[in-house]
Amino acid sequence: MTAVATISAFAKPRASASLRQWVGLLYVLPAVAFVVVFFVIPLGMTAWMSLNNWPLMGEHSFIGFDNYVAILRDTRFWNALKFTFYYTVIVTIAIFAVAFPLAIFIEKPRPLTNLYRTAFFMPAVVGFASASLLWSWLLNVDSGLFSPAAYDLGLTGKKVNLLATFHPAFWSIIAMVVWKVAGFTMIILMTGLQSIPQDLQEAAVIDGAGPLARFRAITLPLMRRTLALALILSVAGSILAFDQFYIILRGGPRNQTLTAVYWIFNQSFVSFKLGYGAALSMVLLAILVALSLVQLWLLRKPEGLD
Amino acid sequence: MAEAMSQNRKAAFSLARHSTGVIASVLFLAPIVWTVLSTFKPAQEARQPPLPPWPTTGFSIENYETLNSFGDGLWVSAQNSIYVSVMTVLLSVLVSVLAGYGFSRFRFPFRDFFFVLILSTIMIPFQSILTPIFLVLTRLGLHNTLTGLVCVYVTLQLPFSIFMMRNAFDAVPREIEEAARMDGANNVTMLIKVMLPLVWPGVVTIALFAFLGAWNEFLAALVLMTDQSKFTLPVMMTALQSGRFGAIDWGAVQAGVTVMMVPCLILFLALQRFYIRGLMAGAVK
Numbered sequence: 001m002t003a004v005a006t007i008s009a010f011a012k013p014r015a016s017a018s019l020r021q022w023v024g025l026l027y028v029l030p031a032v033a034f035v036v037v038f039f040v041i042p043l044g045m046t047a048w049m050s051l052n053n054w055p056l057m058g059e060h061s062f063i064g065f066d067n068y069v070a071i072l073r074d075t076r077f078w079n080a081l082k083f084t085f086y087y088t089v090i091v092t093i094a095i096f097a098v099a100f101p102l103a104i105f106i107e108k109p110r111p112l113t114n115l116y117r118t119a120f121f122m123p124a125v126v127g128f129a130s131a132s133l134l135w136s137w138l139l140n141v142d143s144g145l146f147s148p149a150a151y152d153l154g155l156t157g158k159k160v161n162l163l164a165t166f167h168p169a170f171w172s173i174i175a176m177v178v179w180k181v182a183g184f185t186m187i188i189l190m191t192g193l194q195s196i197p198q199d200l201q202e203a204a205v206i207d208g209a210g211p212l213a214r215f216r217a218i219t220l221p222l223m224r225r226t227l228a229l230a231l232i233l234s235v236a237g238s239i240l241a242f243d244q245f246y247i248i249l250r251g252g253p254r255n256q257t258l259t260a261v262y263w264i265f266n267q268s269f270v271s272f273k274l275g276y277g278a279a280l281s282m283v284l285l286a287i288l289v290a291l292s293l294v295q296l297w298l299l300r301k302p303e304g305l306d
Numbered sequence: 307m308a309e310a311m312s313q314n315r316k317a318a319f320s321l322a323r324h325s326t327g328v329i330a331s332v333l334f335l336a337p338i339v340w341t342v343l344s345t346f347k348p349a350q351e352a353r354q355p356p357l358p359p360w361p362t363t364g365f366s367i368e369n370y371e372t373l374n375s376f377g378d379g380l381w382v383s384a385q386n387s388i389y390v391s392v393m394t395v396l397l398s399v400l401v402s403v404l405a406g407y408g409f410s411r412f413r414f415p416f417r418d419f420f421f422v423l424i425l426s427t428i429m430i431p432f433q434s435i436l437t438p439i440f441l442v443l444t445r446l447g448l449h450n451t452l453t454g455l456v457c458v459y460v461t462l463q464l465p466f467s468i469f470m471m472r473n474a475f476d477a478v479p480r481e482i483e484e485a486a487r488m489d490g491a492n493n494v495t496m497l498i499k500v501m502l503p504l505v506w507p508g509v510v511t512i513a514l515f516a517f518l519g520a521w522n523e524f525l526a527a528l529v530l531m532t533d534q535s536k537f538t539l540p541v542m543m544t545a546l547q548s549g550r551f552g553a554i555d556w557g558a559v560q561a562g563v564t565v566m567m568v569p570c571l572i573l574f575l576a577l578q579r580f581y582i583r584g585l586m587a588g589a590v591k
Contacts, residue, residue, distance in 0.1 A: 020412075021412050021413045021414050022412075022414050023412060023414075023493060024408040024409075024411065024412020024413070024414040024417065025408070025412075025414045025415075026408070027404045027405060027407055027408025027409075027412065028404070028405045028408040028409060028417075028420055030400075030401045030404060030405070031401050031402065031404070031405035031420075031424060031464055031468060032405075032420050032423070032424070034401060034457070034460055034461045034464060035423060035424050035427060035461060035464060037442065037446075037457075038439060038442065038457055038458055038461040039427045039430075039432075039435070039461055040423075041438070041442060042435040042438035042439045042441075042442055043430065043435055043438075045435075045438035045441065045442070046434065046435050046437070046438050049437065049438065102330065105323075105326065105327070105330075110323070112324065112327065115331075116327040116330070116331055118575070118578065119330075119331035119334055119335055120330060120331065120334050121574075122334060122335060122338060122571060122574070123334055123337070123338065125518060125570045125571060125573075125574040125581070126338070126522075126566075126567050126570055126571070127518075127521065127522025127523075127524070127540065127566065127567075127570065128522065128524065129522060129524040129540035129543070129544065129566070130522065130540070130543075130563050130566040130567050130570075133540075133543055133544065133547055133559060133562070133563045133566075134337055134338075134341050134560070134563050134567075135337070136547060137341070137556050137559060137560055137563075138337060138340075140556065142355075143352075143353055143354065143355060143556040144355060144356075145340065145355060145356055145357070148355030148357060149355070149357060152355075152357065179333075179334065179337065183334065184585075187582065187585050188585065191585075191586055236431075240431050240433055242433070242524075242525050243524045243525065246544075247524075247544055247547065250548075261431075261433045261525070264433070264434070265525070265529070268436070268437050269437075269529055274437050277437055278437060278438075281433075281434035281435065281437070282434070284431065284433070284434050285430060285431065285434045288429065288430065288431050288434075289429055289430065292429040
């Protein structure tokens with residue numbers, strides 16, 4: 001009797017301790033529910049829909065891999081994908097070319113540095129849609145800023161419509177995106193610069209290493225993970241670009257600036273070919289997941305360190 | 307002599323640094339300032355190129371007034387945007403604080419699986435699952451409702467904010483909790499009375515990111531909100547800028563852009579250190 005009482009008295013707190021741990025499940029349940037309903041299920045549905053002919057109205061029918069076969073012949077999708085990659089490469093180079101010098105500029109605490117940093121960062125908190133609407137006005141040929149200003153200054157003989165031909169339109173978008181995103185990339189790069197031990201730089205100075213040699217031998221290698229992160233954020237963001245091309249250019253001139261997401265948007269929500277749009281989405285998704293795997297590899301902890 | 311030279315070099319360096327800083331700052335701020343100033347021109351003047359940007363024929367808020375006359379009006383879209391953003395903040399903070407506490411302080415089956423599941427959604431672009439989200443919302447009766455949009459935005463915020471909150475709770479020493487438990491606090495009182503005051507900087511950070519994310523989001527709102535009375539500001543302003551309501555009134559468009567930008571800028575300036583904190587947390591992970 002006494003023995004049983006002792007055992008149960010001993011077992012009870014353990015059981016309730018484990019039960020208390022189960023309460024944790026209740027805490028995370030809402031989050032899991034959101035992710036399952038609005039992410040996991042839609043993800044599964046995308047895969048299923050991509051194997052169907054799925055109009056907005058009426059019955060959908062299973063057609064196997066026909067949508068994927070159709071993608072192979074969809075030259076406009078491949079053109080959109082090609083343009084998206086072209087844009088991604090150019091805009092990423094442009095962002096880094098501006099953000100890296102800025103990061104070096106604001107890295108050390110000196111008078112007014114915080115003020116400059118805040119100023120450079122301001123456009124980054126403005127939304128892409130707001131920024132696009134703003135620049136679509138600045139770029140407008142009649143009521144905007146750039147063409148009339150160039151004309152008034154006598155730089156051009158007549159008001160040039162920057163959005164009418166591919167190259168001026170493309171580079172206008174690049175300028176807008178660099179303006180909007182450079183401050184963000186700058187902050188990421190700054191955290192990397194600040195994590196480099198100061199004495200390492202000083203030791204190199206004593207050894208007679210010039211600024212360029214120090215940059216190549218110390219700064220770049222020690223910033224590998226930060227650089228990789230900034231690079232991935234820029235690449236992933238650019239591959240998914242939509243707002244600026246939709247708002248400023250409507251995919252024009254002559255559909256030359258349709259991005260991958262824009263084409264999927266057109267197929268799914270303008271032509272209402274939901275199954276085909278889902279198949280296109282799967283292709284995009286595969287590209288982004290591959291990119292994430294590259295990211296995990298690039299961001300791995302350096303061997304022997306940490 | 308040598309000292310004077312190094313003094314001169316110092317001054318030259320300082321001058322070069324500040325001129326670079328000022329010029330770069332002007333370049334980054336000019337488009338914003340240009341827009342805000344030009345919205346106060348009378349409508350007639352706002353049609354002309356903004357040279358100079360400030361009003362020359364008198365100060366006017368005409369552009370803001372006309373904005374209210376398009377479609378259902380600016381005020382309806384602004385209300386929609388405010389509702390969606392505030393609800394996204396409240397709901398995502400509630401869900402992530404609970405989940406962050408749960409993941410940090412309890413050991414239950416599938417804990418790591420659920421955590422990885424939530425974080426891994428960040429790898430998948432939501433742009434690729436918009437169609438099924440549309441169908442799921444329809445099935446739930448949330449089709450073309452602001453509540454449906456809020457649900458989507460909350461889900462998009464969760465990986466970042468749960469990661470932030472779990473780290474915030476992890477940083478709270480367990481001794482504090484044990485002391486409170488001795489005093490008879492149960493889980494919920496513990497969370498609200500003891501833990502929340504200690505993790506509130508994290509809460510401010512995730513609230514700020516949730517607000518900016520919801521306020522500025524465009525594609526999902528464009529696809530999911532089909533009724534004009536449900537448009538958020540970015541969708542409404544794009545409809546206006548595309549000439550859906552007749553000839554494009556650039557003065558009104560810029561007034562709308564100002565309404566969209568100013569809350570973000572004010573929130574950022576007021577809560578800058580929380581914003582940078584969030585970026586750092588993301589960057590250092």
